[in-house]
Amino acid sequence: MVWKWLGALVVFPLQMIYLVTKAAVGMVLPPKLRDLSRESVLITGGGRGIGRHLAREFAERGARKIVLWGRTEKCLKETTEEIRQMGTECHYFICDVGNREEVYQMAKAVREKVGDITILVNNAAVVHGKSLMDSDDDALLKSQHVNTLGQFWTTKAFLPRMLELQNGHIVCLNSVLALSAIPGAIDYCTSKASAFAFMESLTLGLLDCPGVSATTVLPFHTSTEMFQGMRVRFPNLFPPLKPETVARRTVDAVQQNQALLLLPWTMNILIILKSILPQAALEEIHRFSGTYTCMNTFKGRT
Amino acid sequence: MNIVVEFFVVTFKVLWAFVLAAARWLVRPKEKSVAGQVCLITGAGSGLGRLFALEFARRRALLVLWDINTQSNEETAGMVRHIYRDLEAADAAALQAGKGEEEILPPCNLQVFTYTCDVGKRENVYLTAERVRKEVGEVSVLVNNAGVVSGHHLLECPDELIERTMMVNCHAHFWTTKAFLPTMLEINHGHIVTVASSLGLFSTAGVEDYCASKFGVVGFHESLSHELKAAEKDGIKTTLVCPYLVDTGMFRGCRIRKEIEPFLPPLKPDYCVKQAMRAILTDQPMVCTPRLMYIVTFMKSILPFEAVVCMYRFLGADKCMYPFIAQRKQATNNNEAKNGI
Numbered sequence: 001m002v003w004k005w006l007g008a009l010v011v012f013p014l015q016m017i018y019l020v021t022k023a024a025v026g027m028v029l030p031p032k033l034r035d036l037s038r039e040s041v042l043i044t045g046g047g048r049g050i051g052r053h054l055a056r057e058f059a060e061r062g063a064r065k066i067v068l069w070g071r072t073e074k075c076l077k078e079t080t081e082e083i084r085q086m087g088t089e090c091h092y093f094i095c096d097v098g099n100r101e102e103v104y105q106m107a108k109a110v111r112e113k114v115g116d117i118t119i120l121v122n123n124a125a126v127v128h129g130k131s132l133m134d135s136d137d138d139a140l141l142k143s144q145h146v147n148t149l150g151q152f153w154t155t156k157a158f159l160p161r162m163l164e165l166q167n168g169h170i171v172c173l174n175s176v177l178a179l180s181a182i183p184g185a186i187d188y189c190t191s192k193a194s195a196f197a198f199m200e201s202l203t204l205g206l207l208d209c210p211g212v213s214a215t216t217v218l219p220f221h222t223s224t225e226m227f228q229g230m231r232v233r234f235p236n237l238f239p240p241l242k243p244e245t246v247a248r249r250t251v252d253a254v255q256q257n258q259a260l261l262l263l264p265w266t267m268n269i270l271i272i273l274k275s276i277l278p279q280a281a282l283e284e285i286h287r288f289s290g291t292y293t294c295m296n297t298f299k300g301r302t
Numbered sequence: 303m304n305i306v307v308e309f310f311v312v313t314f315k316v317l318w319a320f321v322l323a324a325a326r327w328l329v330r331p332k333e334k335s336v337a338g339q340v341c342l343i344t345g346a347g348s349g350l351g352r353l354f355a356l357e358f359a360r361r362r363a364l365l366v367l368w369d370i371n372t373q374s375n376e377e378t379a380g381m382v383r384h385i386y387r388d389l390e391a392a393d394a395a396a397l398q399a400g401k402g403e404e405e406i407l408p409p410c411n412l413q414v415f416t417y418t419c420d421v422g423k424r425e426n427v428y429l430t431a432e433r434v435r436k437e438v439g440e441v442s443v444l445v446n447n448a449g450v451v452s453g454h455h456l457l458e459c460p461d462e463l464i465e466r467t468m469m470v471n472c473h474a475h476f477w478t479t480k481a482f483l484p485t486m487l488e489i490n491h492g493h494i495v496t497v498a499s500s501l502g503l504f505s506t507a508g509v510e511d512y513c514a515s516k517f518g519v520v521g522f523h524e525s526l527s528h529e530l531k532a533a534e535k536d537g538i539k540t541t542l543v544c545p546y547l548v549d550t551g552m553f554r555g556c557r558i559r560k561e562i563e564p565f566l567p568p569l570k571p572d573y574c575v576k577q578a579m580r581a582i583l584t585d586q587p588m589v590c591t592p593r594l595m596y597i598v599t600f601m602k603s604i605l606p607f608e609a610v611v612c613m614y615r616f617l618g619a620d621k622c623m624y625p626f627i628a629q630r631k632q633a634t635n636n637n638e639a640k641n642g643i
């Protein structure tokens with residue numbers, strides 16, 4: 001009993017050192033990539049922005065089937081045609097992930113028409129870009145339903161089958177704002193923080209489930225329609241990410257079974273600073289870096 | 303050139319912030335007075351909410367108690383009235399002892415008001431807030447404390463319970479803050495207290511909905527703080543309270559690794575509330591109880607994910623909710639827990 005405890009006490013620091021070393025080495029060595037040729041991928045919010053690039057990237061990497069969910073048929077149809085021309089089987093369904101009944105209905109339709117989904121990418125998101133007092137109540141709730149609860153429903157719909165098959169992957173396209181909130185997007189920050197916790201909790205729960213894993217991607221500001229008009233103060237130091245870059249790195253992470261991905265790497269520094277600095281210091285840095293004003297010019301999607 | 307100057311100014315301010323933070327450690331700042339101010343507490347009927355109410359009552363605040371459970375809310379109100387009577391008796395005794403008038407606070411007609419309110423429902427919050435404004439006056443301190451837990455694994459949890467957890471624990475903060483912040487903004491005075499959890503800083507398996515709601519609250523609080531800062535409303539303070547597992551019965555059965563439990567036992571509610579009150583009265587932006595939580599947060603930010611998982615496993619934190627869920631299930635089968643949510 002005591003010896004077991006002492007053994008654990010000795011092994012723990014060794015394990016930590018090993019894992020840190022392994023992570024460091026993993027950044028240098030070329031990664032071992034998992035084969036996607038038998039995987040069926042479902043991408044929510046798949047009609048445009050990062051979702052569209054994700055679909056393209058999965059197709060290029062040889063995914064067997066791709067299913068797109070979204071609310072705008074025109075975008076979905078365009079993306080579907082593009083993927084089909086690449087030679088990959090592709091389907092689309094019109095679905096608002098914020099609507100629970102709709103998610104379950106469409107999940108059933110997907111199973112009947114396409115078959116089992118083995119990679120679920122939760123990419124759908126909305127942002128209203130207003131301060132709390134300027135935000136409409138329904139808009140606040142919509143963000144929560146699409147960005148957070150939508151992930152609950154899609155995961156509940158597809159995870160049981162993944163566990164049965166012992167093959168599956170759940171991906172969450174989140175945002176660095178989940179860990180470092182800004183003014184002017186309080187609905188988005190709240191919902192993305194919730195989504196991050198959901199994924200972290202789920203990831204911990206899936207560690208004991210063979211064949212099923214999860215990936216959370218936290219990109220910095222990305223040049224898409226969703227955050228149109230948002231202005232970064234030092235674009236040379238912190239250039240907005242390209243959606244194709246985010247998509248490529250996301251699929252890399254899926255193929256490597258990476259649990260957490262911050263884009264770009266320098267965001268790690270932000271997270272570390274946040275856990276060290278006193279609040280007043282953080283506020284000064286935020287003010288200097290322009291996060292207090294970056295949403296003032298926000299237009300977003302019409 | 304202006305940017306260079308600004309950069310040095312910011313650097314200086316950052317270093318100065320460290321100095322001030324260190325100074326706070328050495329010299330405890332004086333606590334501000336909440337006497338005569340209106341303090342609203344959600345979830346006041348039990349747990350931390352009740353203890354917050356008692357602490358604010360001892361500091362002569364006027365109390366507005368919100369809870370969905372009318373009976374336990376009235377019980378809290380009874381305790382508060384008891385404290386008020388004790389304070390009045392002490393005042394009377396001091397007066398009879400012949401002390402100078404300056405030393406005695408003016409009698410401020412201490413009262414406690416109770417409202418039955420489901421903070422998960424937006425209309426309920428707005429209507430009750432309107433009644434508070436009419437019957438009591440403007441709220442100076444808002445303590446968002448109400449919380450529920452479903453106690454189910456994700457795939458077994460009814461969808462309605464997931465939604466309810468999010469609504470009560472997270473979305474309610476939107477409504478209460480929207481209801482009372484406008485007046486605070488007008489007079490540039492107020493304090494918003496958000497009671498979250500250590501599960502708002504790091505997750506654990508098995509309670510995805512609770513972790514999601516508490517992380518959301520932390521994100522909301524942080525964004526709100528920045529908004530107030532950006533709007534230059536320095537009279538409105540915010541405090542985020544992140545206690546470790548508190549021994550209130552909400553998470554009965556939850557346990558970490560048994561060898562480590564002696565070092566990290568569940569918090570006594572009294573201790574937790576006292577630490578939080580000190581933070582609130584000294585305008586501290588955030589308080590983690592115990593302080594070890596700061597270290598865990600820091601470790602989590604510098605280590606790769608696999609190492610964080612290893613640390614969690616060593617502490618037994620990754621599965622600590624599984625016994626709670628098992629116990630909850632057993633209680634539900636015995637029809638005990640139906641009133642809990």
